[in-house]
Amino acid sequence: MIKLKKYGKIIYTGKSIRGWKIIIMPDEIRIDDYYKPSHVHVQNKGIHIPIKYKDYEETGLILELHLKKNKGINLKELIEELL
Amino acid sequence: MIKIKLTRTINGKSLTEELQEEYGSMKKLEGIIEEKGNMKLESDLEDWEYFLEHPEEEYTQEVIIYDEKPSFSMTDLEILDLLKNEKPKSITELANMMNKDSGNIAKQVNKLKEKGFITIEEKKINNIKTPIFSYDKIEIAI
Known part of the structure; x- marks a missing residue:
């Protein structure tokens, strides 16, 4: 996976026929569209929250703007922005 | 952006x-x-x-990198080309390939790292820093 450090976070991304995924560490947030329309997983608690952005690049832009605005991740706000 | x-x-x-x-x-x-x-x-x-x-x-x-003021100099492009194709093991080796001062090249490498274009692999032995650029394509959308 490709690794990118931004605002103290490490963001991993990957894309294949199966779909795309973005993982934000150490926050343990994963956004992907594997097996079902795009959704967020938080800390592997088995909760999948559907999001409105279907596209990898659009989702990436929302994440980038969020990171920039908050200088990090505010999970509650990020989920609201993605919904 | x-x-x-x-x-x-x-x-x-x-x-x-x-x-x-x-x-x-x-x-x-x-x-x-x-x-x-x-x-x-x-x-x-x-x-x-x-x-x-x-x-x-x-x-x-x-x-995907969103950059407010993207700027690439010929030196930046030469660095990316050499990292991709010649794979120097250190910044000093890279500077030697370019016939340039390693201090200046280190600054350019750090700038590219901060922007997210390259990664630096640090080896504990001898404290060698290897810059890595492994992409095939750079697309700039305007």
Whole structure:
């Protein structure tokens, strides 16, 4: 996976026929569209929250703007922005 | 903001070889996950299992960077070209290839690292820093 450090976070991304995924560490947030329309997983608690952005690049832009605005991740706000 | 997309495409076989090099074996990775599992490790295991079954399938890795004031000098492009094609083992080796001062090249390398274009692998022995650029394509959208 490709690794990118931004605002103290490490963001991993990957894309294949199966779909795309973005993982934000150490926050343990994963956004992907594997097996079902795009959704967020938080800390592997088995909760999948559907999001409105279907596209990898659009989702990436929302994440980038969020990171920039908050200088990090505010999970509650990020989920609201993605919904 | 200008969108810059870095892309590399590898096949499933190459990806599983990279994972093998990183973790040793799938069993070892499973052990690490059991001990200190996290989403990234689980994702690597998921990819390993999938691409072992699909060695010919393409895997595209992309990084999208949004830059307010993107600027590339000829030196930057020369650095990226040399890192990709000549794979220097250190910043000093890179500077020698370019016939330039290693202090100046180190500054340029750091700038490219901060922007997210390259990564630096630090080896504990001798404190050698190896700059890495492994993408096939840079797209700038305007």
